[in-house]
Amino acid sequence: MNALSLEAQSMALFRRKRLFAFAVPAAILAYFAYIFVAFDIAGLAQRASIDNARALVADTYSYKTHVTRDNRSGEVTVAIEGERKGRYAAGTGPDWVELGDQTVIDLGGGHVVTFGPQVTYDIPGYGIIVTEPGSGGVNAVLPDGDLPEWINASKNRLTVTTDAGRLTVTRNRSEVFRYAIGWELFFFTLDSPYHGMGIGELMTRAFGGEAGAIWQDFWTNTMWRHGDVAWAIVETILMAFLGTFGAALVALPLAFLAARNFTPLGSLRFAVRRVFDFLRGVDGLIWTIVLSRAFGPGPLTGSLAILLTDTGSFGKMFSEALENVDGKQIEGVASTGAKPLQRYRFGVIPQITPVLLSQVLYFLESNTRSATIIGAITGGGIGLLLTQAIITQKDWEEVTYYIVLIVIMVMLMDTFSGWLRTKLIKGDEGGH
């Protein structure tokens, strides 16, 4: 090879590389520009809802207590998140609400709201707002001066939003929200005798023979539904478990039919492989839809959808693993006079078990996530609870709770399957 042609060659190579180094980023940029237009990312700012974001973030770490007065009957109710389940018994309330003919609500920081025939809100640094809701409207009397933007007043409605809380007065109803940090009623609801007790007192009572009752009140908490949530998680893991291992059990014998070295019959091999391709290609989404029409929503539908999809994936992977087995070991077993079934059992299975098991366990991990998603579509497990909570668009603290649980669940399954993988595969190698 002469030096000139070598130089020309290497120069050409460099030119190509340079062109490539320029073309790839340019192509990626061009594609992003296309996506920017196609997905209308410029218009995103209008569609995005800042209020929603604020409500979501505030709700994840705080809760609000509603104090509501029916302006016609004069009845005052106090309820956490305004829900029936979180309502204080009549005539009781948290210590910042003084019930009586005149209800005095201390919002903290000097903000005081009083409910009576007149509804007043004393705002430090601004003045007192007095309203007299009745058939003629809310009749709000505001301090002199310009109307600040956090007050929204009209004939029939007054809304005051401050850092301490929010007051809404209409002809029929006066309502105050007070925000507080935390997830209220997480352990016990208001009707439970254990609500508001410290951990020390709870422990004393638990050892005093009330452990069952305490657990019962916690488990059946109507606000957070711990029992249902635990069941939902079990259902999700069950879907992943049944789907993955069921698929492995179905795929293993079929994989022998799709492996070249075990099935000499070409047409049969071809047919089985196409079945695998079909199962994989029709995706879990379509299987879920089809199966839920027959079996209705629930964990069984989810398991079967995972089972069908993964039978395709496992069949393909197992048959590839089978085509790579070492023939010598099978010959060795055959030379001892083993029958075909024994040849498979002692010549093939020990070779492929570690590969297969590790693949199955990897799938178990990722199927825990898939089961959450399938649950959201087919109506089972934690996925269903999550979508329900998101659809109501107000229980973001529950959404946060579920997300945390899902992350913990997936991570635990990862750890568990990783542990099992090292344990089983090492144990198998020891046995050889």
Added chain:
Amino acid sequence: MGDVSAGRVMDRAQTDYMAQVRAKRVMNLILVVIFIALMIAGFQTADSRNAGGFWNGLPNVFDFPGDVVGEAIERAHLLPGYLWEYLPSLIETINIAAASTLIGAIIGLVISLMVTRGLAPVPLLVGPLRRCLDILRAVPEIVIALVLIFLLGGGPVPAMIAIALHTIGALGKLFSEVNENASLKPVEGLESVGANWTQRMWFGVIPQVAPNYLSYALLRFEINIRASAILGFVGAGGIGYDLRNTMSWGQGKFDEAAAIFLLLFAAIVVVDQISSYFRDRLTHGATNVELHR
């Protein structure tokens, strides 16, 4: 005398061995029994908690596919029109997958270099960044997508962000495993001539690992197409959204659903084939290089 004791040792070794084999078999049998019991119990639990039972539903499995296929055949002349009508949705679904795979791969690449021991610019960040990747991988896409749909409104962007975040977690981990096998010699060489971190990575590491990266990214693209179809089903645009509409309005729209099924199936199979062809070539090339070394 020596023969006798040797024979005794052999005997003992054999009985010990047989005892061990028996013990192992018993253990295996117990494991298998536990596994079967778990499967059966699990199946029964799932069955009892399902709205419709397994044995009641089994005869109806083919009813829905039958209806869909029946209507599709009845109105077969409309099918090409429907395929054309829903093609833009399919392209949107594929675009969601492609854009999120690209974004995820680019960010995942940078993070993977930051969490590989020996390559990390800030060794202190390795642990926390790895935990971040774990969390990104653990959160299912649907969770992020649903929250983002609430914030940003429906459409492809929430799905794209959700899938991209998950892809960062998944590819970041896989890429960092690839990085661990990269030779550090080019990096050291570049360092000795005064290259900064970006240059060391770009010229020293990336050329070594690019084929493996590409292969993983292609595999992820396959997975992301399926994910983007599913997210469409919960309201994030694309062909999944159309599928839900044609199915839930039901009554006479099954022919359109059939067209969507066909499109989706074809897209998944075609992308699978293309990607597995390229992955095969990429990894094949890589093994050849390894053989030459």
